[in-house]
Amino acid sequence: MIRWLAGCGRLYRAVAHAYPQDFRITCGDGLEQLGDDVVPLVWREQGAFGLARLFGDLIVQLPIEYVKTCFDRMEALMMTGDPFEGTWRAINDKSLWDPKYTPEQACLRFEATEDGFLLVAYGIKDGKAVAERPTTIVADGRRRPIVDLNGRPIAGVPPGAVSFGRRADARTLEAGAEADGKSLGRGIYQVSPDGKSMTVTTEGMGVRGPFKVVATFERVPDPCLDEA
Amino acid sequence: MPRNKPEAFLPLRSNWFHILLSLVGGEQHGYGIMQDVLERSEGTVRLWPATLYGSLKRLIQEGLIIESGDRPAPQFDDARRRYYKLTSLGQEVLDLESQRLKDLVRILTAKRRQEARS
Numbered sequence: 001m002i003r004w005l006a007g008c009g010r011l012y013r014a015v016a017h018a019y020p021q022d023f024r025i026t027c028g029d030g031l032e033q034l035g036d037d038v039v040p041l042v043w044r045e046q047g048a049f050g051l052a053r054l055f056g057d058l059i060v061q062l063p064i065e066y067v068k069t070c071f072d073r074m075e076a077l078m079m080t081g082d083p084f085e086g087t088w089r090a091i092n093d094k095s096l097w098d099p100k101y102t103p104e105q106a107c108l109r110f111e112a113t114e115d116g117f118l119l120v121a122y123g124i125k126d127g128k129a130v131a132e133r134p135t136t137i138v139a140d141g142r143r144r145p146i147v148d149l150n151g152r153p154i155a156g157v158p159p160g161a162v163s164f165g166r167r168a169d170a171r172t173l174e175a176g177a178e179a180d181g182k183s184l185g186r187g188i189y190q191v192s193p194d195g196k197s198m199t200v201t202t203e204g205m206g207v208r209g210p211f212k213v214v215a216t217f218e219r220v221p222d223p224c225l226d227e228a
Numbered sequence: 229m230p231r232n233k234p235e236a237f238l239p240l241r242s243n244w245f246h247i248l249l250s251l252v253g254g255e256q257h258g259y260g261i262m263q264d265v266l267e268r269s270e271g272t273v274r275l276w277p278a279t280l281y282g283s284l285k286r287l288i289q290e291g292l293i294i295e296s297g298d299r300p301a302p303q304f305d306d307a308r309r310r311y312y313k314l315t316s317l318g319q320e321v322l323d324l325e326s327q328r329l330k331d332l333v334r335i336l337t338a339k340r341r342q343e344a345r346s
Contacts, residue, residue, distance in 0.1 A: 016278070027286045032309050034258045034277040057276035064283060072289075141295045169317035170291040193233075 005043055008051060009036040014042070015058055025115065063158040082119060083171050083191040084110040088217035089197050095215035098206040105129070108200070108217060115140075116150075116165060119175075137175045139167035144176060176204075195219065234320040237290070238328055243283045246273060248292065250324045255296040258284065261279060268321035292318035323335060 019031065035058065042050035043211035057080040088105040090192035097103070108137035122131035134149060143162040150156050168174060171193070176186035185204025192198065196219050203212040238250075250256055250264040261284075262275050275283070287293040294313040314322070 001240055023281075023285055024286055025288075027281050028310055030284075031256050031277055031281040033308055034262070035283070038262070038277060053275060058278045061278035061282050087323060165313075167291060168294065169315045172316075 005040050008043075009039045012036055012039060012058065015062070016057075019062060020065055022069045022072065023065050044051070073127045079089050082110075082112055082117075084173060084198075085112050086110060087220050090123075091197075091216045091218055097215065098211040098214065101206065101211050101213065104214065106217075107199075107220075108123065117173075133177075135163070137165040137173065138161075139165040139173055139175075142167045143178075200202050234317060234324050237292070237321045238324055240321060240325040241283075242273075243275060243279065243285060244292070245322070245325055246275065247280070247283055247287060248318055251293060251314045251318070252322070253314060255311040255313040257306070257311050259309065261312075287311075287318070291315055292321055 012030040016032040016035055023031075024176055035167040038054065039051070040134055042054050044211070046053070046080065050190055057189070063120050086109070088108045088110075090103070094103075103123045103125040106121070109120040109122075111118040111120070113136065116136060120131070120134045122129070123142040133154070136149070138144065141164065145166050146154060146161045147161050156177045161174070162182060163177045165173065165175045174186070175188040175189070183204065185202065185206075187200060187202040190199045198217040198219075200215045200217060201213070202215075204210070237244075246265045246269075247261055247266070250261045256264065258277070258280060262277070265275050266274050268341055285294070288295070292315060293312045294315050296313040
């Protein structure tokens with residue numbers, strides 16, 4: 001009987017594995033895991049009827065998830081975008097820059113990627129155009145090694161350093177980096193309810209020492225920088 | 229497109245309400261949510277795994293819950309599991325839905341009283 005139930009667990013895992021990629025990206029292997037775990041429990045409590053319900057739920061939800069995924073993709077194609085997506089320019093009068101890191105102009109560009117955002121920061125400092133290395137933000141709360149866009153290590157980044165991103169709500173994004181459990185830097189990006197402005201709070205350790213910045217940005221069309 | 233205003237989620241789907249309610253005490257994994265809902269409803273509401281994970285996916289997309297990076301102490305942790313927790317938006321939505329249900333109960337009680345008097 002135990003072998004038979006283990007077979008049911010494996011079958012459950014196999015069917016759950018056929019769920020759409022989008023579903024699996026969000027939920028990981030949670031469904032497979034949970035189904036496998038509850039097979040013996042359901043058998044003990046409800047017998048064959050319970051197992052039929054368990055598999056019925058899995059099979060009924062499968063096409064529903066595919067349909068929802070199609071709708072999500074269609075919606076993504078039709079909608080104007082995520083509240084973060086686009087280009088933002090700092091309003092210096094409303095921003096508290098760290099004296100060591102005060103730009104004449106600063107812009108942020110959020111580009112949607114398959115699993116998060118590509119964040120590009122650029123601006124004008126000391127009369128020269130400057131740009132930071134583009135970073136990816138995957139807002140799933142997981143820690144990932146810090147690598148460049150080609151997946152290669154970055155010079156100057158401490159060994160074992162990881163980055164993370166979280167989406168506290170639809171308008172709040174948090175991203176940061178840490179090494180050995182200690183924070184290297186952290187930023188909170190919060191878009192206003194009308195989607196026209198964004199408050200960015202960043203703090204960490206830069207090449208000129210620790211810094212803290214609370215900057216207000218406004219949404220602007222591209223290109224962001226004023227002509228010199 | 230995620231809805232930004234908590235009011236836009238009302239009335240909240242029953243499954244979503246049960247899941248959010250399970251996360252009020254802190255982060256919880258899928259199995260924990262399923263068991264919590266089952267116990268709280270005295271066995272009347274069972275969130276089957278695919279239904280539960282479909283709802284969890286939707287709640288994440290809508291920004292009502294988030295996968296938690298914090299793990300319980302190793303002796304209480306199950307490394308295989310993902311933990312979820314409420315976002316501030318999720319908390320607001322749950323509060324609003326609770327208030328909506330309370331208002332409905334108050335209206336029903338008032339109507340019953342009125343009916344009894346007449």
